[in-house]
Amino acid sequence: MSAEAKIAALGLALPTAGAALANYVPAVRAGGLLIVSGQLPLVGGQLDDSCKGKVGHDLFNEAGQAAARLAALNVLAQARAALGSLDRIKRVVRLGGFINAAPGFHALPAVMNGASDLMVEVFGEKGRHARTTVGVSELPLDAAVEIEAMFEVE
Amino acid sequence: MSAEAKIAALGLALPTAGAALANYVPAVRAGGLLIVSGQLPLVGGQLDDSCKGKVGHDLFNEAGQAAARLAALNVLAQARAALGSLDRIKRVVRLGGFINAAPGFHALPAVMNGASDLMVEVFGEKGRHARTTVGVSELPLDAAVEIEAMFEVE
Amino acid sequence: MSAEAKIAALGLALPTAGAALANYVPAVRAGGLLIVSGQLPLVGGQLDDSCKGKVGHDLFNEAGQAAARLAALNVLAQARAALGSLDRIKRVVRLGGFINAAPGFHALPAVMNGASDLMVEVFGEKGRHARTTVGVSELPLDAAVEIEAMFEVE
Numbered sequence: 001m002s003a004e005a006k007i008a009a010l011g012l013a014l015p016t017a018g019a020a021l022a023n024y025v026p027a028v029r030a031g032g033l034l035i036v037s038g039q040l041p042l043v044g045g046q047l048d049d050s051c052k053g054k055v056g057h058d059l060f061n062e063a064g065q066a067a068a069r070l071a072a073l074n075v076l077a078q079a080r081a082a083l084g085s086l087d088r089i090k091r092v093v094r095l096g097g098f099i100n101a102a103p104g105f106h107a108l109p110a111v112m113n114g115a116s117d118l119m120v121e122v123f124g125e126k127g128r129h130a131r132t133t134v135g136v137s138e139l140p141l142d143a144a145v146e147i148e149a150m151f152e153v154e
Numbered sequence: 155m156s157a158e159a160k161i162a163a164l165g166l167a168l169p170t171a172g173a174a175l176a177n178y179v180p181a182v183r184a185g186g187l188l189i190v191s192g193q194l195p196l197v198g199g200q201l202d203d204s205c206k207g208k209v210g211h212d213l214f215n216e217a218g219q220a221a222a223r224l225a226a227l228n229v230l231a232q233a234r235a236a237l238g239s240l241d242r243i244k245r246v247v248r249l250g251g252f253i254n255a256a257p258g259f260h261a262l263p264a265v266m267n268g269a270s271d272l273m274v275e276v277f278g279e280k281g282r283h284a285r286t287t288v289g290v291s292e293l294p295l296d297a298a299v300e301i302e303a304m305f306e307v308e
Numbered sequence: 309m310s311a312e313a314k315i316a317a318l319g320l321a322l323p324t325a326g327a328a329l330a331n332y333v334p335a336v337r338a339g340g341l342l343i344v345s346g347q348l349p350l351v352g353g354q355l356d357d358s359c360k361g362k363v364g365h366d367l368f369n370e371a372g373q374a375a376a377r378l379a380a381l382n383v384l385a386q387a388r389a390a391l392g393s394l395d396r397i398k399r400v401v402r403l404g405g406f407i408n409a410a411p412g413f414h415a416l417p418a419v420m421n422g423a424s425d426l427m428v429e430v431f432g433e434k435g436r437h438a439r440t441t442v443g444v445s446e447l448p449l450d451a452a453v454e455i456e457a458m459f460e461v462e
Contacts, residue, residue: 022263023270024285030247030306031186032339037248038286093338094345098288101446108448109330116331131332132346132456134406135446138255138289140262148286152338176417177424178439184401184460185340191402192440252442292409292443294416302440 003086006122007076015074017081018045027082034089034151036078038098040143041070047141055144056105064144068097068114071147075115076122079151091152092119092129098146101135108133115147157240160276161230169228171235172199181236188243188305190232192252194297195224201295209298210259218298222251222268225301229269230276233305245306246273246283252300255289262287269301311394314430315384323382325389326353335390342397342459344386346406348451349378355449363452364413372452373422376405379455380423384430387459399460400427400437406454409443416441423455 001009017026027036041051055064072095080086097112099105112133119127139146155163171180181190195205209218226249234240251266266287273281293300309317325334335344349359363372380403388394405420420441427435447454 022267023274023282024249025282026284028245028247028282028284030245030304035248035284035304037284038288091336091338093336094343095332096286098286099446103445105446106448106450108446113330120331128331128333128336130334130336130343130345130456132404132406132454133448134346134444134454136288137257137291137445138253138259138262140260140287142260146286146288148284150338150343176421177428177436178403179436180438182399182401182436182438184399184458189402189438189458191438192442250440252440290442291411291445292407292413292416294414294441296414300440300442302438 003089003122007086010121014077014080015043017077018042026078029082029153032152034079034082034153036075036149038146038148039071039074039078040141040146041067042074047143051144052142053144054100054102055111056102059144061107061110064111065114067144068111068147069118071145072115072118075147075149083153088154089123089151090154091126092123093152094150095129095131096148097131097133098136098139099133100139100144105135108135157243157276161240164275168231168234169197171231172196180232183236183307186306188233188236188307190229190303192300192302193225193228193232194295194300195221196228201297205298206296207298208254208256209265210256213298215261215264218265219268221298222265222301223272225299226269226272229301229303237307242308243305244308245280246277247306248304249283249285250302251285251287252290252293253287254293254298262289265299311397311430315394318429322385322388323351325385326350334386337390340460342387342390342461344383344457346454346456347379347382347386348449348454349375350382355451359452360450361452362408362410363419364410367452369415369418372419375452376419376422376455377426379453380426383455383457391461396462397431397459398462399434400431401460402458403437403439404456405439405441406444406447407441408447408452416443
């Protein structure tokens with residue numbers, strides 16, 4: 001099943017791809033790669049309170065995972081906007097996950113799984129990616145997570 | 155206008171490209187990409203006090219932007235040193251911005267605009283890039299910002 | 309001398325390449341690049357106490373360097389597992405180093421040299437890479453360092 005068909009079958013609603021807020025753009029293609037800017041867990045361009053603050057203090061594992069999944073949905077929305085269709089993605093190459101972590105919160109990989117699981121739901125085996133997950137001290141808008149991506153594209 | 159002509163027209167002085175300080179190099183070319191190592195806001199190889207410390211505590215929005223612009227000038231200096239001329243850059247693909255953020259300081263994108271704006275001043279439309287901006291707890295030499303880059307090159 | 313011959317000559321034992329812990333994989337190849345996921349300083353899949361905690365508080369410069377070297381050995385183990393042989397690596401393009409830094413600890417580049425030096429020991433001139441080193445607030449399992457890599461491959 002193609003990625004777009006899978007999105008439909010799963011009943012996933014991709015967020016509206018946010019416009020560029022400054023002198024950068026949501027995604028750039030270079031050779032066979034598509035680089036997607038760091039995405040926040042926005043809905044309708046807004047950051048809900050449930051996706052704000054420090055994971056391990058203001059929100060916890062499952063809510064953190066949900067925020068990561070939402071940021072990853074924004075990654076897909078940007079990729080679709082850049083490519084016309086997610087079916088032009090040959091492989092999810094890499095996700096970078098930045099978690100707004102409370103002091104002493106180390107369960108970062110479990111939070112990031114919210115993003116990784118989405119990629120495999122949508123793309124199957126070619127959704128399995130390299131990833132780097134780290135805990136950072138601050139994120140834009142006080143978001144709980146930020147996720148960037150590299151895709152191999154047709 | 156070419157990027158080198160634009161640098162001249164803007165009267166921008168690129169810093170001297172710093173030498174490698176260890177077993178790494180300022181930039182590596184792989185296929186059609188040039189990867190530039192994380193750059194600090196150095197002038198003459200030195201980090202001025204105005205570019206040190208935590209944004210939101212030791213320095214504030216405009217000074218943070220100025221530091222980001224200076225780090226981005228160092229990125230361009232390294233790219234020119236690696237390529238011979240900035241005119242061999244086809245596209246600024248991605249900037250990664252790491253901001254030494256004070257606790258509770260979330261205006262990271264505004265700081266990073268200091269770097270993004272420079273790219274568009276110099277390269278025009280092909281200077282518009284994907285980017286990821288995060289707040290980190292510490293940076294080398296206590297710099298206020300560190301910026302890395304990926305370029306598509308001839 | 310080839311990279312594999314050098315590994316043998318140096319008597320380096322690469323750790324066992326850890327299996328994927330979730331819906332991501334240790335390394336992905338895209339075109340001429342191999343992207344390796346962020347690696348921790350694991351031995352036998354375990355994180356020793358000597359490689360845990362904040363550099364500048366729980367462990368210090370030399371122990372931090374040793375942890376960075378160990379994480380980099382895991383990077384090589386994953387690259388070998390993905391490629392069959394390290395001799396298929398044409399160039400170490402980039403290392404990303406995330407240091408679990410204690411407040412006020414700025415000697416991040418010295419810690420990261422533990423990883424960079426290993427690359428040059430094993431690959432010689434083609435081991436010299438671009439790199440980005442930042443201090444982060446938390447890492448998975450409370451590891452002292454995490455290192456990711458991009459290689460150019462045959």
